[in-house]
Amino acid sequence: MNARKRAAGSKTDLPPDFYVQFQKGYTMKSFKQFTYNDRLRLEVLVKAKHTPKEIAEILHFHISTIYRELDRGQFEALNSDLTKEMRYSPDIAQQHKEEVLAAKGADLKIGNEQAFADRIEEIIINEGYSPAAALAKVKAEGYDFSICVTTLYSYIDKGVFLNLTMKHLPEKRKGEKKHKRKTTQKRATKGESIENRPEEINTREEFGHWEMDTVVGARGVSKKSLLVLTERKTRKEIIMLLKEHTAAAVVAALDRLERKLGKKFKEIFKSITVDNGSEFSDWEGMERSKRSKKKRTKIYYCHPYSSWERGSNENQNKLVRRHIPKGVNFDDKTQGDIDDIAEWINNYPRRLHEYKTAEELYNKELEKIAA
Numbered sequence: 001m002n003a004r005k006r007a008a009g010s011k012t013d014l015p016p017d018f019y020v021q022f023q024k025g026y027t028m029k030s031f032k033q034f035t036y037n038d039r040l041r042l043e044v045l046v047k048a049k050h051t052p053k054e055i056a057e058i059l060h061f062h063i064s065t066i067y068r069e070l071d072r073g074q075f076e077a078l079n080s081d082l083t084k085e086m087r088y089s090p091d092i093a094q095q096h097k098e099e100v101l102a103a104k105g106a107d108l109k110i111g112n113e114q115a116f117a118d119r120i121e122e123i124i125i126n127e128g129y130s131p132a133a134a135l136a137k138v139k140a141e142g143y144d145f146s147i148c149v150t151t152l153y154s155y156i157d158k159g160v161f162l163n164l165t166m167k168h169l170p171e172k173r174k175g176e177k178k179h180k181r182k183t184t185q186k187r188a189t190k191g192e193s194i195e196n197r198p199e200e201i202n203t204r205e206e207f208g209h210w211e212m213d214t215v216v217g218a219r220g221v222s223k224k225s226l227l228v229l230t231e232r233k234t235r236k237e238i239i240m241l242l243k244e245h246t247a248a249a250v251v252a253a254l255d256r257l258e259r260k261l262g263k264k265f266k267e268i269f270k271s272i273t274v275d276n277g278s279e280f281s282d283w284e285g286m287e288r289s290k291r292s293k294k295k296r297t298k299i300y301y302c303h304p305y306s307s308w309e310r311g312s313n314e315n316q317n318k319l320v321r322r323h324i325p326k327g328v329n330f331d332d333k334t335q336g337d338i339d340d341i342a343e344w345i346n347n348y349p350r351r352l353h354e355y356k357t358a359e360e361l362y363n364k365e366l367e368k369i370a371a
Helices: 003-009 016-023 036-047 050-057 063-072 090-104 114-125 131-140 149-157 249-270 284-286 307-323 334-345 358-370
Strands: 074-078 084-088 209-216 227-232 237-242 273-274 300-301
Touching: 036 050, 036 063, 036 084, 036 090, 050 063, 063 090, 063 114, 074 273, 114 131, 114 300, 114 358, 131 149, 227 249, 227 307, 237 249, 237 334, 249 284, 249 358, 273 307, 284 300, 307 334, 334 358
Parallel strands: 209 273, 273 300
Antiparallel strands: 074 084, 209 227, 227 237
């Protein structure tokens, strides 16, 4: 937003230089903690009747940070006509911050590492990372200081952080793993059963074996859906927007992938495991190459009502839902929107990969194919 245009508007009589000074030395991606000087500036902008969104753009803070800061410094004021209104006080907000920092205590290791604590808050609150993934990211960014995952969960639970609470965590910490059930085939699937899937696919030791699922939007409203493919070894995610939730749309999406990858498609997509949904009913169309009419991949079907047999898909879909919750209409989404979600997932540090990303591992596998 142009600072000079804003200053020239009728909303406020503040001088143009007041806004220009905020634009110097900041980038939208840089993270900083609110200082007392920032709080004084915030007070001026609030009095000038700017919205939180406008203030966030001027001060270069995430809008959620602005809302939290306004709550922190809020007080009830009595006007001259005896009416009451809520106002923002930089002094109240600053006092609150100092009290919270003092309450952390000298015995907490994170107490003297404010930059580290601020960055952890930013990554979890604004970027949607889990505590474990956030720790991996700050380590990759070069922070020397660190704590273990258990300690970080404990600090969040105890309210050690200024802004970060348990409600910001993407999901509750997992307990003991459930034992996987073994399902016996009770009726014929549309194509090859997962019971006949080779052991090298089951062990995830070989690259090129995928799981495929769909994520649907608001039922009865969304015509579009998402086709989600997860590579079993690297957890690489490919998400494609389907204009219709049909078998023909799924085949057409795989055709587009084949056109993009060319002859490499057969090496990258050696097999795909799907469920028994109607959108995956055309196993012959999914297996058959659009280019040569020969077989391009092998399709395996899970047992009916056994989504856990596509465990990678199920876990990845939870990451998709962090960005698109259930009940959201997909019809206004573009492939560009979906690509942003896939990029976030593929660059998310994964504990099962010792906090490497799926993108890193996938690219290494592609290098092996090229060699």
